[in-house]
Amino acid sequence: MVSVEDYGQFETAWCPGCGNHALLAAMKGALAGLGLAPHQVLVATGIGQAAKSPLYMNCNMITGLHGRGLPAATGVKLANPDLTVIAESGDGCNYGEGGNHFLAALRRNVDITLIVHDNGIYGLTKGQASPTTAKGQVTKSQPFGQPSEAFNPVAVAVAMGAGFVARGFTGEPEHLVDLIQQAIRHKGFSLVDVFQPCVTFNKVNTFAWYKQRCRKIGAEHDPNDRDKALALALEFGDSIPIGVLARGERAVFGTDLPTLKAGPLARRGVDREALEKVLRSYQ
Numbered sequence: 413m414v415s416v417e418d419y420g421q422f423e424t425a426w427c428p429g430c431g432n433h434a435l436l437a438a439m440k441g442a443l444a445g446l447g448l449a450p451h452q453v454l455v456a457t458g459i460g461q462a463a464k465s466p467l468y469m470n471c472n473m474i475t476g477l478h479g480r481g482l483p484a485a486t487g488v489k490l491a492n493p494d495l496t497v498i499a500e501s502g503d504g505c506n507y508g509e510g511g512n513h514f515l516a517a518l519r520r521n522v523d524i525t526l527i528v529h530d531n532g533i534y535g536l537t538k539g540q541a542s543p544t545t546a547k548g549q550v551t552k553s554q555p556f557g558q559p560s561e562a563f564n565p566v567a568v569a570v571a572m573g574a575g576f577v578a579r580g581f582t583g584e585p586e587h588l589v590d591l592i593q594q595a596i597r598h599k600g601f602s603l604v605d606v607f608q609p610c611v612t613f614n615k616v617n618t619f620a621w622y623k624q625r626c627r628k629i630g631a632e633h634d635p636n637d638r639d640k641a642l643a644l645a646l647e648f649g650d651s652i653p654i655g656v657l658a659r660g661e662r663a664v665f666g667t668d669l670p671t672l673k674a675g676p677l678a679r680r681g682v683d684r685e686a687l688e689k690v691l692r693s694y695q
């Protein structure tokens with residue numbers, strides 16, 4: 413029996429009131445609730461406040477460069493499909509610096525889950541606009557307002573045929589745990605974009621701002637209906653839907669790759685002779 417305590421309790425460097433605390437608790441709750449022990453889980457991350465999350469949790473982890481958690485997660489899952497592999501970091505990491513990795517992950521459909529701490533700002537570097545900062549929003553480095561249209565990650569994921577697309581909010585913790593668990597259970601690439609406040613650098617998208625707008629998607633929505641899912645994903649105003657936007661079955665990447673015909677790397681022996689030959693060639 414796995415418990416939340418198995419995932420540990422650590423002192424963090426986050427501000428009091430930051431949404432990262434609730435999302436970290438939701439991650440631990442979701443994993444323990446699924447009966448996954450820490451050694452069965454690997455979290456790949458990048459750089460940022462959000463990217464510190466797996467440092468505060470007992471589990472296997474990889475810290476990539478900024479925006480590079482997803483390719484690391486992809487490699488790990490292909491090498492060892494027995495692991496539950498999660499990529500987790502911020503909106504800047506996944507939609508800004510790592511934007512092309514996000515698009516590649518949507519195209520490939522590797523069996524990994526992406527959890528995005530979406531606080532609409534670059535928190536670690538002290539408050540520049542991120543791709544999800546609203547057009548016109550004033551930040552420390554955009555005093556006249558950020559001039560581009562905001563990126564809508566869930567609409568892009570739905571449009572590209574992602575098999576599981578959800579949006580959560582740290583102010584709805586039980587709902588969030590359920591979304592993370594559904595995402596992990598889904599076979600193929602799954603996205604949970606999580607709204608959370610940055611109490612220090614985003615004075616617009618506060619806890620109250622999200623609380624006022626987030627409304628749970630009702631049972632009447634059929635996530636398999638891609639047109640309806642896209643319409644919901646595009647709703648971003650006085651009311652913003654949270655929950656499972658889209659679902660669908662797609663071929664999972666990796667199963668028929670010629671290089672993996674002999675099985676994943678983690679289950680293959682190491683050819684010491686060949687390895688040493690390669691190493692010697694660098695001497």
Ligand SMILES: Cc1ncc(C[n+]2csc(CCOP(=O)(O)OP(=O)(O)O)c2C)c(N)n1
Binds near residue numbers: 460461501509
């Ligand atoms: C290639 C690269 N560009 C920029 C940076 C500087 N940098 C580090 S973290 C960060 C922003 C992080 O924002 P986000 O991913 O939203 O995480 P948050 O801190 O908001 O949780 C930036 C711009 C970097 N480390 N590497």
Ligand SMILES: [Mg+2]
Binds near residue numbers: 502503531533534
């Ligand atoms: Mg951020």
